[in-house]
Amino acid sequence: GAVVSQHPSWVICKSGTSVKIECRSLDFQATTMFWYRQFPKQSLMLMATSNEGSKATYEQGVEKDKFLINHASLTLSTLTVTSAHPEDSSFYICSAREGGQAYEQYFGPGTRLTVT
Amino acid sequence: GDSVTQMEGPVTLSEEAFLTINCTYTATGYPSLFWYVQYPGEGLQLLLKATKADDKGSNKGFEATYRKETTSFHLEKGSVQVSDSAVYFCALTGQAGTALIFGKGTTLSVSS
Numbered sequence: 001g002a003v004v005s006q007h008p009s010w011v012i013c014k015s016g017t018s019v020k021i022e023c024r025s026l027d028f029q030a031t032t033m034f035w036y037r038q039f040p041k042q043s044l045m046l047m048a049t050s051n052e053g054s055k056a057t058y059e060q061g062v063e064k065d066k067f068l069i070n071h072a073s074l075t076l077s078t079l080t081v082t083s084a085h086p087e088d089s090s091f092y093i094c095s096a097r098e099g100g101q102a103y104e105q106y107f108g109p110g111t112r113l114t115v116t
Numbered sequence: 117g118d119s120v121t122q123m124e125g126p127v128t129l130s131e132e133a134f135l136t137i138n139c140t141y142t143a144t145g146y147p148s149l150f151w152y153v154q155y156p157g158e159g160l161q162l163l164l165k166a167t168k169a170d171d172k173g174s175n176k177g178f179e180a181t182y183r184k185e186t187t188s189f190h191l192e193k194g195s196v197q198v199s200d201s202a203v204y205f206c207a208l209t210g211q212a213g214t215a216l217i218f219g220k221g222t223t224l225s226v227s228s
Contacts, residue, residue, distance in 0.1 A: 006159075034215045034216075041221075041223075042220065042221070043205065043218045043219060043220040043221050044160075044205070044216075044218045046215045046216075046217075049214075049215055093159060093160065095160075095216070104162065104165070105216060106162075107152075107159045107160040107161070108159055109158060109159035110159050
């Protein structure tokens, strides 16, 4: 089946610094990628939807200047958490979807971000 | 807007017990319905799906039937195993290509 990778799988950064998380579709072209955030023992919250070559669409309440999303190619999307704070510590998960009428989304394994 | 409600856990069962995790949804139109599973320390994996009313999705002994009349998509398994211990998420997508809307997840713990 389709595989989505994320890198890094975990990262620790200091408050005030920025960290970039990569999401790659390894064996298919992803016209759309989604970024989710998961708090401990809670569900996934959609942060933004990105289509290749266009600006991401952010969900209400998500700061687009803080969570920068770039979907520059059909196999790569990046999420940059800028000026990170401890409250940004979370599990970030991406998913990718092929084009057309495909319903299925393939999820990456997630990235655990800890801001100290 | 569209939403998913699933029973809250944790659900604790003995091996070989019968499992039901309830899931109901609210959506306009005809959503596609999914069950995802998240094993400890891993990402989400699609367990099964159904794209239209009365469809039954099945995989690894799990099954769920898309019931439009009751707006439900309950997950069932006849005999659970310890290896089934995980968090199960019910989800829907209203249109092809839109993001998934997840329920809060149900933690299942199976003991031998």
